[in-house]
Amino acid sequence: MSTKADPCSQPSLMHPDEAIALLLNQVNPLADTEVVTLSHGLGRVLAEDLASSIDLPPFNNSAMDGYAFRFEDLNTNDSLTLIGQSFAGHPFEDEAKPNTCIRIMTGAPLPDGYDTVQMQEKVEAKGNDIFIEPPFAIGANIRYRGEEVKTGGKVLLCGTQIGAAELGVLATIGASQIRVTRQVKVAFFSTGDELRPVGSELAPGQIYDSNRYSIQGLLSRANVEWIDMGVIEDDPEAIRQAFKNASANADMVLTSGGVSVGDADYTKQVLDEEGEITFWKLAIKPGKPFAFGKLGKAIFCGLPGNPVSSMVTFYKLVWPLLNKMQGLPQSKPLQLKAKLKGDLRKFPGRVEYQRGILSQNDNGEAEVSITGRQGSGMLTSMSLANCFVILAQEQGDTADGTLVTVEPFNSVLC
Numbered sequence: 001m002s003t004k005a006d007p008c009s010q011p012s013l014m015h016p017d018e019a020i021a022l023l024l025n026q027v028n029p030l031a032d033t034e035v036v037t038l039s040h041g042l043g044r045v046l047a048e049d050l051a052s053s054i055d056l057p058p059f060n061n062s063a064m065d066g067y068a069f070r071f072e073d074l075n076t077n078d079s080l081t082l083i084g085q086s087f088a089g090h091p092f093e094d095e096a097k098p099n100t101c102i103r104i105m106t107g108a109p110l111p112d113g114y115d116t117v118q119m120q121e122k123v124e125a126k127g128n129d130i131f132i133e134p135p136f137a138i139g140a141n142i143r144y145r146g147e148e149v150k151t152g153g154k155v156l157l158c159g160t161q162i163g164a165a166e167l168g169v170l171a172t173i174g175a176s177q178i179r180v181t182r183q184v185k186v187a188f189f190s191t192g193d194e195l196r197p198v199g200s201e202l203a204p205g206q207i208y209d210s211n212r213y214s215i216q217g218l219l220s221r222a223n224v225e226w227i228d229m230g231v232i233e234d235d236p237e238a239i240r241q242a243f244k245n246a247s248a249n250a251d252m253v254l255t256s257g258g259v260s261v262g263d264a265d266y267t268k269q270v271l272d273e274e275g276e277i278t279f280w281k282l283a284i285k286p287g288k289p290f291a292f293g294k295l296g297k298a299i300f301c302g303l304p305g306n307p308v309s310s311m312v313t314f315y316k317l318v319w320p321l322l323n324k325m326q327g328l329p330q331s332k333p334l335q336l337k338a339k340l341k342g343d344l345r346k347f348p349g350r351v352e353y354q355r356g357i358l359s360q361n362d363n364g365e366a367e368v369s370i371t372g373r374q375g376s377g378m379l380t381s382m383s384l385a386n387c388f389v390i391l392a393q394e395q396g397d398t399a400d401g402t403l404v405t406v407e408p409f410n411s412v413l414c
């Protein structure tokens with residue numbers, strides 16, 4: 001085990017869990033709501049509880065293709081007489097009669113009077129004489145009106161994020177539009193004179209601006225509305241203008257780069273002049289420097305420029321803030337223990353979010369291996385991963401076979 005301390009660690013660094021608790025106290029859910037049609041509802045957050053205006057299911061119906069009859073008739077008859085049929089969308093229009101049955105399809109209405117259905121594989125038909133193998137009980141294979149939800153019963157609660165299943169539930173109750181929280185608007189840009197947009201040639205010393213694309217992806221996954229403001233050069237006036245535009249048009253201003261101690265860090269200087277900003281140094285690797293504050297009415301988050309650091313700090317610090325602003329309840333990320341495959345290097349001093357590949361071995365045990373080198377500029381370590389391996393602040397090198405804590409990538413990172 002490494003006994004050397006992390007050279008980037010200082011006793012004053014704040015634990016990321018403490019930081020997120022403090023940050024969450026600084027933001028409030030948006031008060032504005034709007035009505036959207038169902039086809040625009042995916043990812044949105046319900047702004048009210050939703051009750052069903054109908055019973056679910058709306059009528060008694062068959063769970064099987066088969067025959068409907070009165071259970072008691074099987075006590076006195078070898079066969080029942082077929083008198084009609086009920087198809088989904090085309091109910092049997094007549095009345096149930098003693099010693100009779102009807103052909104019935106899955107989802108078709110069950111006529112009043114019949115109380116049981118037998119699946120057709122357990123029935124023999126000779127013309128209109130139907131021989132039924134008795135089911136185990138009266139009421140077999142029937143889905144009763146209101147057995148899932150009664151009229152007036154709540155189907156979705158305020159604060160629920162609409163996913164595919166929720167869209168289906170809403171359609172099931174016939175809701176054509178829903179009231180949701182207004183989408184959070186995020187204006188974002190990269191800072192740095194070395195950054196070039198994709199599609200252009202690189203001069204010596206230049207690199208492509210990758211953070212804007214990964215941030216755009218993260219914001220899309222977070223279901224917020226975003227404004228891409230491009231790359232802002234390392235010039236105080238350009239940065240000042242960008243902050244003014246961004247904060248006038250968005251609920252959150254999000255930047256990458258310029259939050260460390262470099263000589264071209266005009267971001268800091270301008271933020272101090274234009275807003276209330278705190279620069280945080282967190283006990284997290286990657287992602288030690290992070291800026292937070294207010295620019296006018298907008299929240300400001302400044303991510304570190306290193307590409308992995310910007311993604312990790314977004315995931316750990318910005319995403320929970322966006323969720324709170326959207327009206328989503330805070331939920332603890334799912335963590336599990338997995339057996340480490342291979343040795344792992346770590347200095348004590350910061351919580352580490354190493355990138356890993358989680359899998360299940362032939363014995364059904366969870367295993368995790370690290371995605372190669374873990375430099376905070378090596379974005380392929382993220383793209384190859386499906387989880388974080390989270391190593392506690394004081395932990396050092398970790399040996400093959402040790403049980404480690406793993407946080408599978410969730411919807412915002414996949």
Ligand SMILES: Nc1nc2c(c(=O)[nH]1)N[C@H]1C(S)=C(S)[C@@H](COP(=O)(O)OP(=O)(O)OC[C@H]3O[C@@H](n4cnc5c(N)ncnc54)[C@H](O)[C@@H]3O)O[C@H]1N2
Nearest residue numbers: 190192208209210211212257258259260288304305306309
């Ligand atoms: N003397 C110290 N130097 C550094 C420290 C420190 O504590 N003392 N912290 C290091 C850590 S940790 C990080 S993380 C970075 C954060 O620096 P900045 O937020 O100021 O970011 P930059 O200096 O602008 O860039 C860092 C790195 O990332 C590249 N970069 C920046 N933006 C992008 C982008 N949009 N797309 C792709 N790559 C980007 C940039 O070229 C640099 O290589 O500071 C350390 N330094």
Ligand code: MOO
Nearest residue numbers: 286287288309376
């Ligand atoms: O902590 Mo920095 O984010 O490792 O490169």
